Amino acid sequence: QRIAATLIPGDGIGPEITASVVAVLDALGAPFAWEEHVAGMAGIAAKGDPLPGATLDSIARTKLALKGPLTTPVGGGFKSINVTLRQKFSLYANLRPARTILPGGRFEDIDIVLVRENLEGFYAAMEHYMPIGDDPKAIAMSAGFNSRAECRRICEYAFEYARKNGRKKVTLVHKANILKALTGIFLEEGREVARKYAGEIECNDRIVDACAMQLVLDPWQYDVIVTTNLFGDILSDLIAGLVGGLGMAPGANIGPEAAIFEAVHGSAPDIAGKGIANPLALMMAAGLMLRHVGRHDLADRLTAAIDKTVRVDAVRTGDLGGRANTEGLTKALIGNLA
Numbered sequence: 001q002r003i004a005a006t007l008i009p010g011d012g013i014g015p016e017i018t019a020s021v022v023a024v025l026d027a028l029g030a031p032f033a034w035e036e037h038v039a040g041m042a043g044i045a046a047k048g049d050p051l052p053g054a055t056l057d058s059i060a061r062t063k064l065a066l067k068g069p070l071t072t073p074v075g076g077g078f079k080s081i082n083v084t085l086r087q088k089f090s091l092y093a094n095l096r097p098a099r100t101i102l103p104g105g106r107f108e109d110i111d112i113v114l115v116r117e118n119l120e121g122f123y124a125a126m127e128h129y130m131p132i133g134d135d136p137k138a139i140a141m142s143a144g145f146n147s148r149a150e151c152r153r154i155c156e157y158a159f160e161y162a163r164k165n166g167r168k169k170v171t172l173v174h175k176a177n178i179l180k181a182l183t184g185i186f187l188e189e190g191r192e193v194a195r196k197y198a199g200e201i202e203c204n205d206r207i208v209d210a211c212a213m214q215l216v217l218d219p220w221q222y223d224v225i226v227t228t229n230l231f232g233d234i235l236s237d238l239i240a241g242l243v244g245g246l247g248m249a250p251g252a253n254i255g256p257e258a259a260i261f262e263a264v265h266g267s268a269p270d271i272a273g274k275g276i277a278n279p280l281a282l283m284m285a286a287g288l289m290l291r292h293v294g295r296h297d298l299a300d301r302l303t304a305a306i307d308k309t310v311r312v313d314a315v316r317t318g319d320l321g322g323r324a325n326t327e328g329l330t331k332a333l334i335g336n337l338a
């Protein structure tokens, strides 16, 4: 029962951290049969295209991809590959978990999953600049939109995720006091969805600014957060910061046609090729991928190995203040797989 999956090593440190993740997944006995494809600068180098058709075809076929970071080519009019993938495959749910792994940080025992709506809100790029008279009088405007169907779909995803992953509470984050229509329908749909889970999953709601404050004062009150695109963009980085920054932050982009798992960080050109990159964010993204295909058993074993290696044995890469290189950390992780 092998599961075909697309593997995009990516640019910069991408191939190094991808090799590490694949080695650990192999040692774990993960069921993925990889189809390796290029994108980003590697796509331009190999096929003259940052997102070659063969790569898209593979994702369309497997519906499942693990993607290393891609360097966004500067100039040349390339559209962000990540945005293109999101739109092409209707990847409407952006999953951003944040869990404390490193001891001695500012916040212990944080375990929050943020679900961000990925296709609507203020990311529709309906922007306009109006040069009226003298430049100081010019106006810039941006239109945002949310559809009821999409608000319902993202909230259903969040509640279903909570149910499947044994989580107890979903917080709807909005600004319905000011953006009464735009985020009011999100709150309405969210409350409607919550009714179906009454008695099983608790539901509350928070205004986004109050939520940002509470996330810093008392983050432990949060379990699953679901919110619209722009608020989710900001809050997902906030919760990554609570647990040690982007080096530890995995992400997933999920839709009915495909699911793409990745690290939140970029291709880190400053350390590429040195063998010192931290593979843990992509490793945790692979953990999300295992859960996505229902292999919670393997994801739990992977999580336990990461915790033992980083927390107990203190094998850490330089970005986390340690002295291990990518290979050393990979070996330690494999040695800690129970």
Ligand code: NAI
Pocket: 013, 017, 068, 069, 070, 071, 072, 073, 082, 246, 247, 262, 263, 264, 265, 266, 267, 268, 269, 270, 271, 276, 277, 278, 279, 280, 281, 319
């Ligand atoms: P970056 O995340 O690549 O690097 C920021 C800093 O964090 C650098 O000092 C880097 O060495 C360090 N860092 C990042 N990941 C690390 C890891 N796994 N281990 C150790 N250190 C790590 O962000 P930057 O420099 O702004 O972007 C570089 C390139 O990556 C750009 O072309 C950007 O467009 C692209 N990018 C791609 C993303 C994606 O494909 N999802 C996301 C963010 C940026």
Ligand code: MG
Pocket: 233, 234, 237
């Ligand atoms: Mg962001």
